[in-house]
Amino acid sequence: MPHPFARLSRAATACAPRARGATTPDMETRPLPDWIAQSGALSALEPQAQARLAGLVPQALPRGAVLFRPGDPVEGFALVLSGRIEVFLTGANGRELLLYAVAPGQSCVQTTLGLLGGDGLYSTEAITTEETRLVLVPRGLFLSLMDAAPLFRQMIFAAFAERMGGMIQLMERVSFQSVECRLAEYLTRRAEDGRVQATQAEIAAQIGSAREVISRRLDAFARRGWVRTERGTVWLTDPQALRRLALDGAA
């Protein structure tokens, strides 16, 4: 199956340059598209940068779309407008580990990496976990903005720095913390309305463990009265206890 980015990037590059003939003259006066004005990150950029982005067409992706897989070439720079993208590492045995999630206004560091330095190939897998709108900035425009637009550059750099910090933290958790702590941390972080809606297999992938282990740990939590499990959801009956466990492992 052709993966969505291939289509996306072609659509984007086709529509990107000069909309209806004249390019530079009316650049300043043309109104900005909604998707730029409404994005916290983009609305803060310099007008010239906004104008050069204005020709791009945001794309909508359904939940569960695969943006790229390991080995795919990097097509362009993805900027999320709404929704959520999760970036996973996949091991030989099929086990997975969530590296980071891309929230609205954030960019996918993997694409930056591919455009700026590395071998231009992805080593990870990206999946939308909600219906997601994004723009795909083609390579040339991205590099040109990096040179010409200081605010754009700073945005990218800050994102990069933040991700790197996150990766180091993740490494610390994965290498030095028990599954029990990581699970407690995950449950408290992802809880909404006192519950987490995810299968045990999904939870395992998020924290880089195995499904069976999650099953047993949740069972242990349940025996302590901290959670109640149900097909597809975990109810937190004692969030305080979970939070305490999560924090004391982090110290």
Added chain:
Amino acid sequence: MPHPFARLSRAATACAPRARGATTPDMETRPLPDWIAQSGALSALEPQAQARLAGLVPQALPRGAVLFRPGDPVEGFALVLSGRIEVFLTGANGRELLLYAVAPGQSCVQTTLGLLGGDGLYSTEAITTEETRLVLVPRGLFLSLMDAAPLFRQMIFAAFAERMGGMIQLMERVSFQSVECRLAEYLTRRAEDGRVQATQAEIAAQIGSAREVISRRLDAFARRGWVRTERGTVWLTDPQALRRLALDGAA
């Protein structure tokens, strides 16, 4: 004990701006210091950037010096001229994991991170493993070069991208590969003259395992005739076998 960077950064910032009065006039004509001309990375920069770096004074550090520890504030941007710096993550129990090593011409990503985005505090520990010369670029000069010198910027960005790629690979190895594979990979990578000179405790820290485990694994290798161990060194008697093991885990 006061750690070296505190001294370094003060020395560097003190010497950095305007050497002997006049600044801009003779900037072009003043000869470049050796340490810039001889550094592959720096000698490729634009002359203006080189001139602004020229006032800095390289510092020499003995082997084993601690550049920073977790919690230290980031003082400036470290650029290694010669030697080698290793950056470690340390767990609660004292176990360690080598995140990356900084070779000559490379910069320390942790410092970049601290200057550009994060909380400005280190979460890792950096130690020189050889006698090392480096320059410490103060924050202001670094940020100004980032804005004004495209080549400098590209250098930093490329380094950043490379490190990020390395971190992802590391995560993959640590999460999904057996200790045996990682050990074999480490031994083949670090071998010189058919041997690796390191204590088993050091090896454990490099690949993020425990000393006892390394002891047993090396014993297993030895029984297969692949290595011979000696106090403080491991002799590779069958590098081919080790390489095969290392590669087949990576596939």
Added chain:
DNA sequence: CCGCGTCTGTGACATGATCACCAAGGGGCT
């Protein structure tokens, strides 16, 4: 030679990953 610190080896045990199954829920179909 002795004493001490460092490096290494080893057994016992705890945790986590993997494998092989099975059982329970739930939706679609006849």
Added chain:
DNA sequence: AGCCCCTTGGTGATCATGTCACAGACGCGG
């Protein structure tokens, strides 16, 4: 309803790894 089949969750056995406790080996300086 009855059946099928897929997804999800549960469980025991076993293996890999990390942790703890401790002992022996080595080397160095007094």
